Amino acid sequence: MIYFPTLLFSIQAYSATTAFIAGTLIVATVLFIIFTSSKGSDDKLAEKHKVYHVRDRYFLILTLAIIVGLIISLRFLPYEQYQGKPAEEVTVVAMQWAWKMAPGISNATPEAFTGESEITLPANKLIRFVVTSQDVNHGFGIYSPEGLLIAQTQAMPQYKNELEHKFTEPGDYHILCMEYCGMPHAYMIGTIHVK
Amino acid sequence: MTELSPAEKKKERKLIVIWSVTFLVLFPFLVVLGYMMRLNQAERIHLGMDTFYTLLTLHGLGMAGILFSISFAALWYLIATRYARLKTGIGYFVYALIVIGFSLLAFATLVGKFGAGWYVLYPLPFKGTFWAPWATGLACASLLTMGVAWLVGIIHVVSNLAREYGGFTNLLGWQYFKKGGVKRELPPVVMITTISTVPGVIAFLTGAVMLVMYVLQIFEPTLNYDPLLMKNMVMFFGHTLVNITLYCCTGWVYCLLPEFTGRPWKSDKIVVLSWNATFIFILFAYFHHLYMDFAQPVALQYAGQFISYLSAVPATAVTLFGLLAQLYHSKIKWSAVPLSFLAGGAGWAIGGFAAVVDSTIAVNTVLHNTTWVPAHFHTYMLMGVVFFIFGFIFYISHTKEELDKDILGRVGLWIFAISGHSFIATFYRGGLRSIPRRYSDYSGIPIEHVHQTGMFLAFMAVIFITIIFVALVIIYTALFKKFAKRRHALVMEPAAA
Numbered sequence A: 001m002i003y004f005p006t007l008l009f010s011i012q013a014y015s016a017t018t019a020f021i022a023g024t025l026i027v028a029t030v031l032f033i034i035f036t037s038s039k040g041s042d043d044k045l046a047e048k049h050k051v052y053h054v055r056d057r058y059f060l061i062l063t064l065a066i067i068v069g070l071i072i073s074l075r076f077l078p079y080e081q082y083q084g085k086p087a088e089e090v091t092v093v094a095m096q097w098a099w100k101m102a103p104g105i106s107n108a109t110p111e112a113f114t115g116e117s118e119i120t121l122p123a124n125k126l127i128r129f130v131v132t133s134q135d136v137n138h139g140f141g142i143y144s145p146e147g148l149l150i151a152q153t154q155a156m157p158q159y160k161n162e163l164e165h166k167f168t169e170p171g172d173y174h175i176l177c178m179e180y181c182g183m184p185h186a187y188m189i190g191t192i193h194v195k
Numbered sequence B: 001m002t003e004l005s006p007a008e009k010k011k012e013r014k015l016i017v018i019w020s021v022t023f024l025v026l027f028p029f030l031v032v033l034g035y036m037m038r039l040n041q042a043e044r045i046h047l048g049m050d051t052f053y054t055l056l057t058l059h060g061l062g063m064a065g066i067l068f069s070i071s072f073a074a075l076w077y078l079i080a081t082r083y084a085r086l087k088t089g090i091g092y093f094v095y096a097l098i099v100i101g102f103s104l105l106a107f108a109t110l111v112g113k114f115g116a117g118w119y120v121l122y123p124l125p126f127k128g129t130f131w132a133p134w135a136t137g138l139a140c141a142s143l144l145t146m147g148v149a150w151l152v153g154i155i156h157v158v159s160n161l162a163r164e165y166g167g168f169t170n171l172l173g174w175q176y177f178k179k180g181g182v183k184r185e186l187p188p189v190v191m192i193t194t195i196s197t198v199p200g201v202i203a204f205l206t207g208a209v210m211l212v213m214y215v216l217q218i219f220e221p222t223l224n225y226d227p228l229l230m231k232n233m234v235m236f237f238g239h240t241l242v243n244i245t246l247y248c249c250t251g252w253v254y255c256l257l258p259e260f261t262g263r264p265w266k267s268d269k270i271v272v273l274s275w276n277a278t279f280i281f282i283l284f285a286y287f288h289h290l291y292m293d294f295a296q297p298v299a300l301q302y303a304g305q306f307i308s309y310l311s312a313v314p315a316t317a318v319t320l321f322g323l324l325a326q327l328y329h330s331k332i333k334w335s336a337v338p339l340s341f342l343a344g345g346a347g348w349a350i351g352g353f354a355a356v357v358d359s360t361i362a363v364n365t366v367l368h369n370t371t372w373v374p375a376h377f378h379t380y381m382l383m384g385v386v387f388f389i390f391g392f393i394f395y396i397s398h399t400k401e402e403l404d405k406d407i408l409g410r411v412g413l414w415i416f417a418i419s420g421h422s423f424i425a426t427f428y429r430g431g432l433r434s435i436p437r438r439y440s441d442y443s444g445i446p447i448e449h450v451h452q453t454g455m456f457l458a459f460m461a462v463i464f465i466t467i468i469f470v471a472l473v474i475i476y477t478a479l480f481k482k483f484a485k486r487r488h489a490l491v492m493e494p495a496a497a
């Protein structure tokens, strides 16, 4: 069976793709110029100066790009974005090799905490996941029904990572483990039913 | 430095030839492991999950280990023959320890089934493992052995350079900012060696402390360390190691490329400033590995993105532009050496840029631990570092005339570039399609087309890796013909000597 991948990206992945293709094209153009510039010049210093002249401009553009890049991108951080009180809080404990999830904040130790690998949550409400692990590091990655990674945080023993997310579309979302945690790491699956 | 006698030169050449051949033997073996992993992910073979992670671990640690070792050995050779006297005995000692370390690692993984992945994230080796504690111990011992080898080698090189150049700060180029002018020019390769290896010392010591903590826990299982602290330590160690491997490579590019272009490439205030900035960036860029640890102080997350972005400035505006200034209209003959250096520069630029993209916190939320990560560092290492190393090995094995006549090597390098980038493209594409990294196979993913995409891309990779093998055969034929030609004397006249 031949599978044709569709063009299905998230906004971040679109930005990454665009930036990456642009960067690669610049590198390719520069390589092309270097290769086709094989005709030598006897005035070697003049050639060097030409390059260094371009460099001064590049330096300015790069500085500008870094400043703009930082200003724009640092406005979208996954940390402490408390956009008001979450409608629902979910405790998540990762273990080798399953997810335990239950509504509410649990005071039980991660080992004693009981939860299911499936949970049902409301759409268009702010959810706060409080994520930890009872053994090794895992990664709590939320995949949309279309199969896009839309949010993640590490599940680290002894630490609680709080991830906030609003599911805009109903459907079956999946949890995949994003941090290598032992043999069946690739089979550590959870499900979120968004209604 | 006083000229080396022919006998001394021969000794140094012998050492670098031994290093090069060792590298050329181990490298394709580790590539085969990558090939098997991709075959397994394509569901063409069935390795078993334990075998997959064992191979992954040996592949990652082995590659990082031998690439840094050969890079350091190349700098050693250039320094010993041109800039400061080094003790060949210590060179062999380093070599022996690396070989022992690598063998122990191979034993711990292939026989002991140690499979914690290349960054051995705490407390993974102690919980729910499919290997015995002795394998963890042996793996730690093997890494400690390599760490000791590097520490000994680096300290020997840097202290002898400091003696030769009148003090450590002179190695950093600070005399370029003193009044009274520069008494003795600082060759860029000397400065770069210092600036890439000294952060290495700090990183290896951190790594050593961490490994000793691991070993203690093997004997005292009730010990319990802070996992966030351990993650910071291991990322600092691992990130620095691979980062400085590439910076080491730029050292010999600064040193050797002028022999082909006929243009000098010297230290000046800008070069010194940029490399001193790089020194700082090397030490703090690793924070970008912990973005998804929301418990890490937010200030460090900001610092991670800020420093990662900034590190693009000296790398591109100074070193890569310097490379272009060397080559632009230089009448150069595109023999294997400058070709490798230019290709390596391109791999560095692309891989580095992909890293900057992923070091954007907002983007990292969807790319962290997808195959975008192996994509960027394979570009950086395979299409950057390995190219620079091939260039160096062509340089020590061929005379200038041979390089000009050589066709095989050039053809091999072109095929290597095209197939290598294509292989890595499967990782980039996978990352953008949310394919997680380090999955033994994708059949457990409940979203069917994610499973299919992962499998499909892995199969594409298998095809490209097959072509990589063809490229390697061609490149190796070119190299080993020359090694064999000089087998008896073991003397490799450097191209421009």
Ligand code: HEM
Pocket: B031, B033, B034, B035, B037, B038, B056, B057, B059, B060, B061, B063, B064, B067, B116, B117, B118, B119, B371, B374, B378, B381, B382, B386, B436, B437, B438, B439, B465, B468
């Ligand atoms: C043609 C050459 C190579 C091939 C075919 C190859 C293949 C692979 C594959 C399939 C993986 C697993 C990716 C995954 O997570 O699903 C991998 C991981 C890795 N590779 Fe390579 N690789 C090659 C060259 C290199 C080089 C030159 C380095 C140098 C440092 C390197 C270092 C690593 C590391 C550090 C990992 C991650 C290991 C881990 O996650 O624990 N590889 N490689």
Ligand SMILES: [Cu+2]
Pocket: A094, A095, A097, A137, A138, A139, A177, A178, A179, A180, A181, A185, A188
């Ligand atoms: Cu897991």
